[in-house]
Amino acid sequence: MDSTIMDYNLNIKSIFWRVEKLYKDKEIISRTHEGIKRYTYGDFALRVRKLARMLESKNLVRSRVASIAWNTHRHLELYFAVPLLGGILHTVNVRFHKTEMDYVITEMDDKAVFTDKDIEYKSDKIPVYIFDEKYDDEIESQEPIKDFPDIDERQGAIACFTSGTTGKPKGVIYSHRSIFIHSLSLLAQDVLGISSSDVVLPIVPMFHISAWDLPFASLMTGAKLVLPGPRPKAEDIVNLIKDYKVTIGIAAPTVWIDVVAYVEREKLDLSPLKVVVTGGAEPPLGLIKKLREYGVKTYHAWGMTETEAIATINKSDDINKMSEQGYPIFGFEISLVDAEGKELPWDGKSAGELVVRGAFVTKKYFNNPSNILLNNTWFKTGDVVKIYPDGSIKVVDRLKDLIKSGGEWISSVDLENAIMSYDKVLEAVVVGIPDEKWGERPIALVVKKPGKEVSAEEIIDYLKSLNRFPKWWLPDKIIFVDSIPKTSTGKLDKKVIRDMVKSMLNLR
């Protein structure tokens, strides 16, 4: 039976209501190409209403609009104005190549691009608006829009493409509802616990996964928001922390490593910073310890484009637990399955694929009809994890690095490390190759150390001598090569390697 509760859309408008009505004196600080911009939520809200009018005049109502931009107030204004008008802001990764940018903008059928001047994006198909003084003047000259429509909460609001290391970038569109619930979940005491007295510095980019929804969460609760602008260096970050009394900073571990190194070198400290939120990779123990010495706690988060950033969080005080990715946040569920999709126990030992569902998890990719869910319910993360009895997860591998043979998994990373521990081997990579009987079988590519001779049998014998691998884990073939293909960022390009091996073996 139905409830008597009213239908109320959990949408960007309901967040904007708080910004405008409850917190108009709160501040937003933005580091831009032209220096620091500092204004109140009230001024921000007025600018959003003027920007919305400008978008209207350019026929960009209920449209898809791309941004290729840094974390600034201008980007933040688009975060609100575009969805408030019923459109979708497509945040394009600044680090994409021009061809990738063109690809995702075409895929998404964006009607305009808004971008920072240093990015130098050009298009002969759609208008490109550059954040500069002319842009600001044009906004200022507008009559503010009075009323925004009440958008259905399941409508799209922000779009983002995966970074595409294993193929073409794939699009995910967050809904008004998913942004609201995810942001509210971040405010919970047991998640980030951001309050109106916090000063939040999201260094994670607004051009990817909406800076983990930190801009929305901060504005929802009236926190002071500090946006670090274009290409912030350690020095810029430390200056912002000092100048605007930042209490919570959010960035990948590498950023914090740079920040700590800078602070040490310059004999500074990190006060008043209290909390560092980090994710994307495991924070090194040394970093966590160093931050503690400066009085800063580390929260270790896990998530991905497909889960709208933060999905699990580890706030443990126990340094030995800090390598775990932690507990599911609110509105989000996890499960552990084997290669057949059968549930595995949460015993801290069984490793399987992490599958997830929740109010901010994608069910499909944009413009892609493939059913990507397990049992029509669970999104398959591709991460191999263990789950401890208390529900905390620990990522141990990426599934795409696993080989599925006879319904069981073989860890290519384990095999690679073992082969490379043989003293005649310089480098090794193991990939799975289609096999009629077993599904997949492992094949190794090996680069010999200069001046060394080694045979395939010798390597297999060595692997056997380690007494670590079941017989069926051993590679079916070992191919000697001069070098192994890498991506532009120096990672093994397993997709290219797999194709290469397949053509070597005359498979398709």
Added chain:
Amino acid sequence: MDSTIMDYNLNIKSIFWRVEKLYKDKEIISRTHEGIKRYTYGDFALRVRKLARMLESKNLVRSRVASIAWNTHRHLELYFAVPLLGGILHTVNVRFHKTEMDYVITEMDDKAVFTDKDIEYKSDKIPVYIFDEKYDDEIESQEPIKDFPDIDERQGAIACFTSGTTGKPKGVIYSHRSIFIHSLSLLAQDVLGISSSDVVLPIVPMFHISAWDLPFASLMTGAKLVLPGPRPKAEDIVNLIKDYKVTIGIAAPTVWIDVVAYVEREKLDLSPLKVVVTGGAEPPLGLIKKLREYGVKTYHAWGMTETEAIATINKSDDINKMSEQGYPIFGFEISLVDAEGKELPWDGKSAGELVVRGAFVTKKYFNNPSNILLNNTWFKTGDVVKIYPDGSIKVVDRLKDLIKSGGEWISSVDLENAIMSYDKVLEAVVVGIPDEKWGERPIALVVKKPGKEVSAEEIIDYLKSLNRFPKWWLPDKIIFVDSIPKTSTGKLDKKVIRDMVKSMLNLR
């Protein structure tokens, strides 16, 4: 355009998932007629699954089921088992008269009643199950239910009737979604900020407004939950605080006044209590100060049955601000309107009716087709408030005590206090009487002080001499009476008085 985000029901099942999977070692403590019951979330979850089987065996699946019960673990089990099966738990006010209980149970068409033994509710129409050892044994003997259905989040979960001081009780049905969002909102740092390391003691009754959703919020985040059981006295409450290290207690101000008096008398303290949440009436300044002396902060909340309990919160450190009811929590909006429904400014001066909307606000009453919303959007609270520029509300009157004359409001409370300040008057009450021209006009009933003589003209002259009231505020008639009708709880019974005056004046 739609998002790519999956449909995920924010329902009791998603809260139960956390209870069972993430927090199974956390504890629930329950004060019962038979003493203290202490068990883990894991044991609780198993009991819920067994109770669900028992409900199934009694044909109570997708049914409406009444509880007339104190805050105990058995009541908590019903909070989960009934909605998990797709039914609605109708929490009946223990303080209702038998006839009111029968009325609401018939209205709701409940199929069974679950109740504590001291309540002695009997029915010749539907089965009544009493919480006792036999009840526990029957649950224990069941095979736990394995799977619960995935209930649509807009379905009803918990029903509650208003206490009905101004007519028949009116029913409100909270949805799975409203419970989830309201509970999550309570967990936010800027609302109650409950964490898994808190110990929560909801003294506000589970038989009314689901104990402000505190049981759900606590279990959602893995806090230790302490349930104070039947008719807890100050001594019981202090013992629970001491024995189970309660950190947050929730109750009406009168309860805390008793607790503080008891602690003073017995020369105890309140440690480890950190926070008191109070509402239903304004907490007296003296109480707030006393609690501070014991190291306890007071949060002042406002809400009503129709807003699922806590809707605004004041956590100010400024003691002069503590009489305000505070800021809207997440998923909830407020507005201020005059008698014509026109918006009034948030200037801390204009008084008007508080109207509200949000994810946990009712749009209608159960079984009642009346449209009760302003502009089909806003629920009219009947509270007269001022709103400060920062969005904090201050309740100044109840609308039903206001007289609407010529489109403007006259405060009967103001007039009553003024008349009673005249030294020949013992008591006075002012009510609004229908008037063809003005809508309503004020009429005063006055009881003279023993041995004093006073005329109507004299009182009107006195009111004029105060220079406080516009001329049209002055009562059209002053009627002298020997006494003024009161309710059983000693409050002015304005409904009865209005009828009495109307018949005196031959109006209907």
